[in-house]
Amino acid sequence: MANTAQSIIPTTTPVRAFEAHEGTICAVALFRDRQRMVTGSKDMTLRLWNLKSGTVSKIMKGHRSWVQCVVVSRDGQWMVSCDLHGVLIIWNGETGEHLGRPFQAHNKWIRWMSLSPDGMMLATGSSDMTTKIWNTENWKPQGNPIDCGSEVFCVRYSPSGGLLAIATIKDIQIWDARTRKCIANFKAHARHSNIIYDIAVNTRGTLIASASHDNHVRLWRLSDRQTIAIFEHVGYVFRVTFSVDGKHIISGGDDKRVSKWAIPENALPNSRVSRHP
Known part of the structure; x- marks a missing residue:
């Protein structure tokens, strides 16, 4: 059995902590511009972050159950999130506003x-x-x-x-x-x-x-x-x-x-x- 591992030594202190969600964070995605980040949580919201300042640019609401996953487009123009109820929501990558209505993607x-x-x-x-x-x-x-x-x-x-x-x-x-x-x-x-x-x-x-x-x-x-x-x-x-x-x-x-x-x-x-x- 192959079982030789090199453990990566953890950094004891984070460079920066981003705190704002009221529930467990289930999803994180970075933008390619390295200036923004989006997070999704069991609090049923997403948050769009400014990485330089560490502040929340937008609290994104629309899900009625916890946010399981979030994906950012290659050009950073849109984001898509999903939840426990099978709903997808498309968001504007710049403003965090809805791009169309949430829709039932799965049952x-x-x-x-x-x-x-x-x-x-x-x-x-x-x-x-x-x-x-x-x-x-x-x-x-x-x-x-x-x-x-x-x-x-x-x-x-x-x-x-x-x-x-x-x-x-x-x-x-x-x-x-x-x-x-x-x-x-x-x-x-x-x-x-x-x-x-x-x-x-x-x-x-x-x-x-x-x-x-x-x-x-x-x-x-x-x-x-x-x-x-x-x-x-x-x-x-x-x-x-x-x-x-x-x-x-x-x-x-x-x-x-x-x-x-x-x-x-x-x-x-x-x-x-x-x-x-």
Whole structure:
């Protein structure tokens, strides 16, 4: 079992604390201009922040349940947030005002959203067992919902935009983002013994990492759907991502640690999947 981790030494004092919400903060997104940040909370509001001054520019109201996730467009002109009731709200990225009316995107809790790298499509995954793709120009659904067969916990576009990874309560599904065909299915829970909270696809489109309630991160090879490494936390693992150079995995969870894991060298030379540039 691969289990060598380099823990990232925490900074004992934050550079700045942003305090304003009246409930747990569930979502954070930064603007590319590095001047603004938006946060979403169980207090059913979002707040638009000025990062330089540390002040709230706008309190954004409209949700009737807690805000689960928020995404910012590449140009910073709009934001989209989702909640436990399956509602999406589009906001002006500059003013924090509504862009149109809130709309019912799913029948149940939207657990996660992922924006395609070109910013043209937004994927939403829900407890209603579907993933939907939305055209961000008109906010109309792009094709029929993807029937995932089970409650969806996470959706992620690959860095290239060619793949859409979906984690359900039963498995990990890899879809061709263009053809909307499922190209791989990992029966993750035959190995992961509990809920998968997060997934990530490496830049080359060859490896998938999953973070689970079973205290483990698993590294999967897409070509043969095999587990090639297991990394162990002391507690649930909620988030996982690949490093920029593609040689490490970063994960964080209930053990209050952020850990950096080395990907086995024999996994790194794999060629990328040619049909997903």
